[in-house]
Amino acid sequence: MIDAIAFKYRTGTPWMDLPEHFGSWKGAHNRLRKWAADGTWEKVFTALLAQADAEGDLDWVVAVDSTVVRAHQHAAGARQKGPRPASRQTMPSAGPAVD
DSSP states (O other), rough: HHHHHHHHHHTTTGGGGGGGGGHHHHHHHHHHHHHHHHHHHHHHHHHHHHHHHHTTTTOOOOOTTTOOOOOOTTTTTTOOOSSSOOOOOOOOOOSOOOO
């Protein structure tokens, strides 16, 4: 069952195109949904992380490529909806008036 689920996500194939040697695609899909709902995948992932950490095989590397990280339009200084603020009125100077 785990091999069928891994194959599906590794290849990106639709569930209905799962090779027959994995068994029923409906069974694999239903099992995936059940395990996701009841927290089984989280438990498996946590156990695998703990085992890798205990064996010293865990090495975290985090890299963020700024070419794909974008701010939301409101965070980027885009104009808010609504009327534009009125421009500041200019005040007459104290100098002589021009005719």
